[in-house]
Amino acid sequence: xxxxxxxxxxxxxxxxxxxxxxxxxxxxxxxxxxxxxxxxxxxxxxxxxxxxxxxxxxxxxxxxxxxxxxxxxxxxxxxxxxxxxxxxxxxxxxxxxxxxxxxxxxxxxxxxxxxxxxxxxxxxxxxxxxxxxxxxxxxxxxxxxxxxxxxxxxxxxxxxxxxxxxxxxxxxxxxxxxxxxxxxxxxxxxxxxxxxxxxxxxxxxxxxxxxxxxxxxxxxxxxxxxxxxxxxxxxxxxxxxxxxxxxxxxxxxxxxxxxxxxxxxxxxxxxxxxxxxxxxxxxxxxxxxxxxxxxxxxxxxxxxxxxxxxxxxxxxxxxxxxxxxxxxxxxxxxxxxxxxxxxxxxxxxxxxxxxxxxxxx
Amino acid sequence: xxxxxxxxxxxxxxxxxxxxxxxxxxxxxxxxxxxxxxxxxxxxxxxxxxxxxxxxxxxxxxxxxxxxxxxxxxxxxxxxxxxxxxxxxxxxxxxxxxxxxxxxxxxxxxxxxxxxxxxxxxxxxxxxxxxxxxxxxxxxxxxxxxxxxxxxxxxxxxxxxxxxxxxxxxxxxxxxxxxxxxxxxxxxxxxxxxxxxxxxxxxxxxxxxxxxxxxxxxxxxxxxxxxxxxxxxxxxxxxxxxxxxxxxxxxxxxxxxx
Numbered sequence: 001x002x003x004x005x006x007x008x009x010x011x012x013x014x015x016x017x018x019x020x021x022x023x024x025x026x027x028x029x030x031x032x033x034x035x036x037x038x039x040x041x042x043x044x045x046x047x048x049x050x051x052x053x054x055x056x057x058x059x060x061x062x063x064x065x066x067x068x069x070x071x072x073x074x075x076x077x078x079x080x081x082x083x084x085x086x087x088x089x090x091x092x093x094x095x096x097x098x099x100x101x102x103x104x105x106x107x108x109x110x111x112x113x114x115x116x117x118x119x120x121x122x123x124x125x126x127x128x129x130x131x132x133x134x135x136x137x138x139x140x141x142x143x144x145x146x147x148x149x150x151x152x153x154x155x156x157x158x159x160x161x162x163x164x165x166x167x168x169x170x171x172x173x174x175x176x177x178x179x180x181x182x183x184x185x186x187x188x189x190x191x192x193x194x195x196x197x198x199x200x201x202x203x204x205x206x207x208x209x210x211x212x213x214x215x216x217x218x219x220x221x222x223x224x225x226x227x228x229x230x231x232x233x234x235x236x237x238x239x240x241x242x243x244x245x246x247x248x249x250x251x252x253x254x255x256x257x258x259x260x261x262x263x264x265x266x267x268x269x270x271x272x273x274x275x276x277x278x279x280x281x282x283x284x285x286x287x288x289x290x291x292x293x294x295x296x297x298x299x300x301x302x303x304x305x306x307x308x309x310x311x312x313x314x315x316x317x318x319x320x321x322x323x324x325x326x327x328x329x330x331x332x333x334x335x336x337x338x339x340x341x342x343x344x345x346x347x348x349x350x351x352x353x354x355x356x357x358x359x360x361x
Numbered sequence: 362x363x364x365x366x367x368x369x370x371x372x373x374x375x376x377x378x379x380x381x382x383x384x385x386x387x388x389x390x391x392x393x394x395x396x397x398x399x400x401x402x403x404x405x406x407x408x409x410x411x412x413x414x415x416x417x418x419x420x421x422x423x424x425x426x427x428x429x430x431x432x433x434x435x436x437x438x439x440x441x442x443x444x445x446x447x448x449x450x451x452x453x454x455x456x457x458x459x460x461x462x463x464x465x466x467x468x469x470x471x472x473x474x475x476x477x478x479x480x481x482x483x484x485x486x487x488x489x490x491x492x493x494x495x496x497x498x499x500x501x502x503x504x505x506x507x508x509x510x511x512x513x514x515x516x517x518x519x520x521x522x523x524x525x526x527x528x529x530x531x532x533x534x535x536x537x538x539x540x541x542x543x544x545x546x547x548x549x550x551x552x553x554x555x556x557x558x559x560x561x562x563x564x565x566x567x568x569x570x571x572x573x574x575x576x577x578x579x580x581x582x583x584x585x586x587x588x589x590x591x592x593x594x595x596x597x598x599x600x601x602x603x604x605x606x607x608x609x610x611x612x613x614x615x616x617x618x619x
Contacts, residue, residue, distance in 0.1 A: 241456035248414055249470035250446030259469055263460035
């Protein structure tokens with residue numbers, strides 16, 4: 001509310017550069033003005049006198065279009081190159097694998113014969129990422145709403161800055177902190193959870209230590225700043241007119257947030273969550289340090305254990321032989337596929353509501 | 362359904378800036394009152410103080426007393442959301458909720474009041490849309506986005522949304538300034554019908570509009586930029602536009618200034 005000057009400053013930055021690159025009309029009008037003898041006032045407009053000027057064969061407009069096209073193409077090329085590289089390296093290792101790649105729980109690609117399976121790793125990757133989001137997203141949305149709609153503006157800006165700073169902390173720092181300082185409190189929490197909520201299957205028995213829970217909590221702290229920061233921007237974009245419409249109908253502040261702010265921000269929040277999920281799925285070092293590096297599929301999130309694709313790559317790459325590297329790359333390919341599926345799903349969710357989001361002026 | 366509004370010495374501020382000073386006027390039930398005057402004279406500020414929307418802006422506050430049927434709406438014990446439910450508002454630019462369908466837009470206020478029954482909502486939506494002269498145009502596409510309508514239809518949708526909660530008073534802040542003449546006419550017709558049930562206060566820059574739709578007209582003005590807006594004259598519309606008692610009013614309505 002009352003932040004409209006701020007917003008318009010944002011909105012203005014995109015357009016100006018394009019506008020200034022159209023130089024010829026200004027030049028043309030100046031020349032016409034000189035001829036007519038009245039400075040600054042063209043007597044017969046831009047098109048008068050000598051007919052229409054020819055379109056430029058090469059101008060800033062075309063250069064810009066070429067540049068954006070090149071940038072867009074680069075993304076496709078890079079993705080294709082990564083996919084081809086991964087597939088080419090992975091196929092020989094997969095052929096040598098003597099166990100089922102999908103169901104075998106274990107990772108012995110350096111042995112003869114090689115045995116390795118992605119199941120437990122993929123499971124751990126998805127489980128840690130989902131748990132992390134489950135913990136981080138509600139908190140992040142709460143912070144974002146507070147910063148954009150409840151906090152006094154100066155406090156909101158200061159806190160927002162701090163949150164952004166959190167995003168700049170290297171993940172190895174989070175990992176070391178999680179392993180050395182946070183493991184004990186989480187182990188205590190695990191014991192408590194098991195004692196009182198042990199009837200829920202995911203809160204199984206110990207030993208407690210580097211568990212899925214520890215990994216997900218650390219991961220949650222890491223994705224929190226991204227989701228918060230993006231959601232906050234989205235919430236701030238809510239048109240003041242819509243917020244006032246809700247208030248004028250007799251909405252309380254929370255009702256106003258529910259009627260105007262949250263629905264308007266939905267696509268942006270989904271995008272923010274997906275970015276957070278992307279980070280969670282791909283996070284390597286922090287999970288390599290905080291997960292137990294076992295190869296079993298278990299829903300017991302408290303027990304020491306758990307692993308993820310990226311963490312496994314980091315842990316096992318140094319010791320890997322040719323087949324071992326191929327196997328790790330194959331696991332990378334699966335991670336690639338998981339990320340792809342997640343993103344397509346997100347797009348589909350946003351696309352389903354396009355009628356309402358596109359008409360949002 | 363309609364109530365009398367009495368403003369006594371209403372003064373409103375934006376932070377340190379005094380926007381209007383000592384406004385005194387009484388609005389009778391079931392009438393249309395037009396607020397006219399040059400830009401920046403505080404018409405909209407006064408309008409927004411009537412349903413306590415003024416204080417939504419940071420640093421904005423109102424002094425003096427505003428009563429609706431002798432109840433002070435600025436009393437500390439009064440629930441501000443109840444005031445806004447009783448005194449609805451239509452804004453300058455049509456502002457339907459972009460993520461909601463036409464139907465959801467109309468019943469948004471009812472939903473805020475906790476109405477959940479589908480049959481009640483449907484009935485109320487049809488009634489409000491009929492009152493807003495929009496029903497025939499949208500009855501086959503109630504599930505479509507409200508923002509997909511034309512500007513005039515959107516504004517009537519916003520009026521429907523406002524009257525769906527059955528307020529006592531409807532405030533309109535230049536409701537036609539973003540609309541073409543035909544949509545404007547539709548909304549003016551609507552005002553004639555609505556005043557059977559509601560007390561209407563409308564801010565307008567269009568003096569013909571004020572003359573056409575209102576029973577009473579209040580003329581606001583400022584001495585110079587930076588001064589607070591004051592109420593110069595408040596009388597029957599006919600008198601204001603034919604034989605105003607103040608020289609300033611006459612200058613303004615004859616187009617000599619403003």
